[in-house]
Amino acid sequence: MKKNSSILLLLLLLHGCSQPGLKPFGTVPSASQLQWHELEYYMFIHFGPNTFTNVEWGKGNEDPKIFYPTRLDCRQWAATAKQAGMKGIIITAKHHDGFCLWPSKFSTHTVRESLWKNGQGDVLRELSDACREYGLRFGVYLSPWDRNHPAYGTPEYNQIFVNMLEEVLTSYVDVFEQWFDGANGEGPNGKKQVYDWPLFNNTVYKHQPDAIIFSDAGPGCRWVGNENGFAGLTNWNTLNIEKVYPGYPDYHELTEGHEDGTHWVPAECDVSIRPGWFYSPDTDDKVKSLEELVEIYYGSVGRGSNLLLNVPVDRRGLIPKPDSLRLMELAEMIRSSFKENLAERGRVSASSSSGIYKANNLIDNNSRTYWVSADALSEIELAFKEPVTFNRIVLQEGIEFGQRVKAFAVDVWKNDKYEELDRQTTIGYKRILRYTEITTTKIRIRVVDAKAPPVLGEIQLFFVND
Ligand code: FUL
Ligand code: CA
Numbered sequence: 001m002k003k004n005s006s007i008l009l010l011l012l013l014l015h016g017c018s019q020p021g022l023k024p025f026g027t028v029p030s031a032s033q034l035q036w037h038e039l040e041y042y043m044f045i046h047f048g049p050n051t052f053t054n055v056e057w058g059k060g061n062e063d064p065k066i067f068y069p070t071r072l073d074c075r076q077w078a079a080t081a082k083q084a085g086m087k088g089i090i091i092t093a094k095h096h097d098g099f100c101l102w103p104s105k106f107s108t109h110t111v112r113e114s115l116w117k118n119g120q121g122d123v124l125r126e127l128s129d130a131c132r133e134y135g136l137r138f139g140v141y142l143s144p145w146d147r148n149h150p151a152y153g154t155p156e157y158n159q160i161f162v163n164m165l166e167e168v169l170t171s172y173v174d175v176f177e178q179w180f181d182g183a184n185g186e187g188p189n190g191k192k193q194v195y196d197w198p199l200f201n202n203t204v205y206k207h208q209p210d211a212i213i214f215s216d217a218g219p220g221c222r223w224v225g226n227e228n229g230f231a232g233l234t235n236w237n238t239l240n241i242e243k244v245y246p247g248y249p250d251y252h253e254l255t256e257g258h259e260d261g262t263h264w265v266p267a268e269c270d271v272s273i274r275p276g277w278f279y280s281p282d283t284d285d286k287v288k289s290l291e292e293l294v295e296i297y298y299g300s301v302g303r304g305s306n307l308l309l310n311v312p313v314d315r316r317g318l319i320p321k322p323d324s325l326r327l328m329e330l331a332e333m334i335r336s337s338f339k340e341n342l343a344e345r346g347r348v349s350a351s352s353s354s355g356i357y358k359a360n361n362l363i364d365n366n367s368r369t370y371w372v373s374a375d376a377l378s379e380i381e382l383a384f385k386e387p388v389t390f391n392r393i394v395l396q397e398g399i400e401f402g403q404r405v406k407a408f409a410v411d412v413w414k415n416d417k418y419e420e421l422d423r424q425t426t427i428g429y430k431r432i433l434r435y436t437e438i439t440t441t442k443i444r445i446r447v448v449d450a451k452a453p454p455v456l457g458e459i460q461l462f463f464v465n466d
Pocket of ligand 1: 056181182183270277
């Protein structure tokens with residue numbers, strides 16, 4: 001290659017022209033949001049004084065000495081998350097009771113005041129080190145509602161909260177997600193705080209420009225509007241953020257998003273493996289069943305949302321056995337379900353294609369290589385020489401070019417003609433459809449409504465032993 005042409009190629013690569021000629025439509029994710037979508041599944045850990053007192057919302061006047069895990073081991077948490085197939089861990093660095101899991105200079109209610117490690121410990125240090133060791137992303141939950149801090153409810157508190165945030169964002173590893181709890185109750189002086197969200201968000205971006213900020217309104221990702229682990233069957237990644245704010249009363253809208261939303265704010269499903277968010281000995285026999293967790297997986301990841309599954313650490317400072325065993329069962333179920341993509345055995349064709357974006361890109365097991373239709377209404381067909389038996393269909397949209405599909409149908413070839421099997425709405429980053437066993441030689445996906453010509457990354461078929 002001549003020097004000039006290699007420079008040209010380099011420039012093209014630097015400009016991200018890996019998909020020449022393909023233009024985004026409408027609102028699209030940022031580069032860090034795109035990476036966030038690919039994480040799909042990660043762990044939430046609620047841990048703090050509540051772990052020792054059997055309550056969900058500590059009042060903030062608990063004696064910090066009650067925080068005394070006897071065998072705390074963050075490497076056990078990280079090893080469990082890794083083996084569970086999760087991509088990261090988000091920890092409650094400070095819950096509503098105000099207790100800080102790190103020795104904050106801006107509070108007198110922290111691990112420093114506890115007996116754990118004679119007040120010399122730092123849970124965030126140990127967890128961030130463990131995440132690095134196990135190749136997991138590290139995220140932090142911080143509640144601005146603080147039932148302990150004497151300044152809560154006064155204008156000074158917002159800056160104190162920012163100072164705490166800065167400690168957390170600058171002392172450890174990179175933070176992939178900053179989880180802001182929107183709860184806004186009264187503090188020790190009976191007053192509520194008026195939160196300065198622009199200040200909080202700017203502080204995050206100043207120190208961790210690639211972090212995804214979670215709240216009811218994003219701006220990085222949004223609460224899904226329930227704590228059951230289910231996104232809407234229709235799930236738009238877009239939201240009108242001038243309308244929504246933390247504490248937004250019409251939060252049921254967050255389950256589906258806003259079809260023509262102005263900003264990319266995808267849904268994240270937070271749900272606990274137990275009835276409560278914090279550990280309690282009363283729930284040792286109430287860990288969700290494998291069947292419930294499988295439903296949650298299909299209801300979240302299967303509907304184009306991310307799954308943040310809470311696994312509370314116990315009074316020893318370990319993930320209890322019933323929870324870790326269940327996580328391993330779920331991991332095995334997911335691994336075995338999506339092992340062999342049967343679509344690879346077939347031939348794929350499309351009603352039309354645009355430029356180099358041919359239908360073959362749909363069955364190469366790479367979600368970042370695309371088929372692009374020339375028309376909004378379009379169809380793809382998978383045809384097999386021998387009949388195939390499947391009960392799952394996975395579809396992925398090339399969301400870096402916008403969320404385009406509004407509705408689609410699934411047709412199955414039966415008695416020498418197509419029969420409509422299903423009709424659904426959005427696809428998004430990933431859509432997993434579940435059916436009872438189907439044996440056929442042809443299936444067809446018909447896009448019946450779209451904002452623009454569809455850009456699809458994959459169509460995959462699987463057979464799962466239900
Ligand atoms: C809520 C909190 O009030 C719960 O305690 C829990 O942390 C949950 C994830 O968010 O707003
Ligand atoms: Ca592909």
